[in-house]
Amino acid sequence: MKKVSLLLIVAMLVMVMSACTSNSNSNAPGAGQEPEAAKPDGSGDPVTLKIVYKDEGTANPVSVKFFETLEKALAEDEGLNVKFELVDLAQGSYAENLNLLLLGGTIPDIIYFQGGDQQISEQGLLEDLTPYIEKSKYIKDIMEPHNKTRMESYPYLMWIKPLAPKAPVIRADWFNAMDSSKALIENPTVDNYYAFFKELVEKKPGEGKPSYALTAAGDIAEINFIFNTAFGLDTTWLKKADGTYEYSKVSQNEKEKLTFYNKLYKEGLLDPQFITKQWDTKEDAFYKGDAAVITGTVGKILDLYDGRMQDLGGKEAELIVLPPAKGDGGQGFGATDVTKESRGLAISSQSPHKDIAFQVFDYLASPKGQMLDRLGFENEHFTVENGEIVLNDKYYSEWYARFWEPTEMKSETPLKTPLLGKPGTESLSMASEFYTEDNNFLIPDQFVANWDAMNNLYKEYSTDFITGKKDLSQFDEFVEAWYAAGGTEITKYANENIK
Known part of the structure; x- marks a missing residue:
């Protein structure tokens, strides 16, 4: 009986070791998972x-x-x-x-x-x-x-x-009806954007619409693609005169931009409900004509917007891609994050x-x-x-690609017609023209919790500044709170690690 028990124990140990060996290799690519599905004839259980x-x-x-x-x-x-x-x-x-x-x-x-x-x-x-x-x-x-x-x-x-920044678009018939359109295209300064937005809301080229010039989905991130660079917010960390870096959202440049957004909000040029908008309600406001301008991801997404708008408004409602604003800080859609x-x-x-x-x-x-x-x-x-x-x-x-969309498509059958329509092609060209890399970095684990709190602090203050719940004279109060919430440590880390 002892011999039988010993043999049984040995057999069980061999089975366990074999299973462990198998599992240790299971994470390697090509380790032989799914032998049934990999049969050349496609047979076996799916x-x-x-x-x-x-x-x-x-x-x-x-x-x-x-x-x-x-x-x-x-x-x-x-x-x-x-x-x-x-x-x-x-x-x-x-x-x-x-x-x-x-x-x-x-x-x-x-x-x-x-x-x-x-x-x-x-x-x-x-x-x-x-x-x-x-x-x-x-x-x-x-x-x-x-x-x-x-x-x-x-x-x-x-x-x-x-590259996938967001670019602003507007119906061609509304754009062509504005006296300020030519100046905007020739010299898209912040002031010319403001004049264009103001004329849209005052003239209302869509039979009583638009109600406001610009909308966004939930926060100002989409609007920033238009205006950040013009206000000198062209990287996450701005280099100061003394050679050190400061976080762009606590800079005076940010204060000037938020002051401009507050002006748009107070004068009814920015959707008063942009904070509660989701992507679908934002797009719905655009298609219905409540908003004259929205931003959309360059390339195919803008072609989809264009197709939908023409379905609703006819050929004359085809979309025009507007350029990013320019100012003392330059012109562009902002720097591209290459961390992830x-x-x-x-x-x-x-x-x-x-x-x-x-x-x-x-x-x-x-x-x-x-x-x-x-x-x-x-x-x-x-x-x-x-x-x-x-x-x-x-x-x-x-149609849009669910998975991969490389710049060059290799097809077994040649294409007679281009993959992108006019808005998609023009917006991709703009994205390439204004491409710059950001100087941000992945936040180290020890700062992650504080970083989330600091970002929430910014969202709260910036929203209140735009909507007028807080006066922009309190911007320094926000900066102090940001540094106290962990900004001092992360700024020190940035200055030690940004090359």
């Missing part, structure tokens, strides 16, 4: 990949069709038997609802973030994508320089898209299907994958005529 993605839920028929089409393409082209399961979130703030989902223990395999990802990555819940990219067949070749720089410092979030992607796609470190998830990413970077992701559905968004791809109006008004 691997289910859960994906949560803003606007890409089961209630969106285009999304459902896209992922169903992607499943078929993966099976035919890659031999991957994959089933996508779209995870729906409640209406409201995507970042907040996603956070509740993840912290509640439901962690999909593929996750789209639009903020809030750092606290998730700090808990070890997001996969480091560096080794996957290095071994990729297509991804590593389509990454833009700013993508590579961001991935080096924060390897959890991938978003292969062109501000939004993008991640793979859960808890997923048992990490390799397969990245294979999906890599396929979408291939010529065949790009055909689907960038162009949509054949005979619905494009046709092939005489061996060339012809994009139609539905493509320009509806």
Whole structure:
């Protein structure tokens, strides 16, 4: 009996050691996860990949069709038997609802973030994508320089898209009806922007509309793309005359900008409800004509705005892209953050299907994958005529790349028509013209809690300054509170580390 018991114990130890050895290799790319799904003929049980993605839920028929089409393409082209399961979130703030989902223990395999990802990555819940990219067949070749720089410092979030500042747009018929339009385009100073906004609200070219010139979604971040650089707020940390750095939001430049925003608010040129606006209500105000100007991400998003506006207002309502304001600080949409992607796609470190998830990413970077992701559905968004791809109006008004959008698209079939319409093309050109890199940095762990509190302090004070709840003579009070809340330490760190 003792011999039998000893043999049983040894056998159990061997099984445990074998399992541990297997698990120790399971996190490495290409470690052999999902053998059934990786069969060349696509046979075997399908691997289910859960994906949560803003606007890409089961209630969106285009999304459902896209992922169903992607499943078929993966099976035919890659031999991957994959089933996508779209995870729906409640209406409201995507970042907040996603956070509740993840912290509640439901962690999909593929996750789209639009903020809030750092606290998730700090808990070890997001996969480091560096080794996957290095071994990729297509991804590593389509990454833009700013993508590579961001991935080096924060390897959890991938978003292969062109530079993506937000640019202001307005209906062409309203723009052409303004006497101040020519001066704005020729010399887009802050004063000329103010004159343009004022004339829009006074003249009301849309039969009693607009109610106000400018709106935004929830805070002033979108408006800052227009005005920050003009006020000298061209980097996160401003170099002072003595060679030291100060945080831009506690500078006199910031005070001057907030004074201007307060002027817009008091005179009814800025939407009085911009603080409570969400992205959808902001866009709705634009389409209905309540707001004359909004900002949108350069490129395809502005083409979608253009298509929707023309559907509602006709050809004469096509959109015109306005330039960023210029001033003593220069002209531009602000410096580009290269510390990390501000939004993008991640793979859960808890997923048992990490390799397969990245294979999906890599396929979408291939010529065949790009055909689907960038162009949509054949005979619905494009046709092939005489061996060339012809994009139609539905493509320009509806379709956008869910995944990757490199500057150069490699297609097996040549394109006869351009990928972007006039607003998309012009805005991307502006983004490239005014591109500069920021000097910010990822906030070290020891400062994160204070940094969040300091940002909330800024949001509270800046909103009150704009709306008049606090007088701008109290700006120094805000600066003192900011330094007391941790600003002294983070400013010291910045001066020691900014090269």
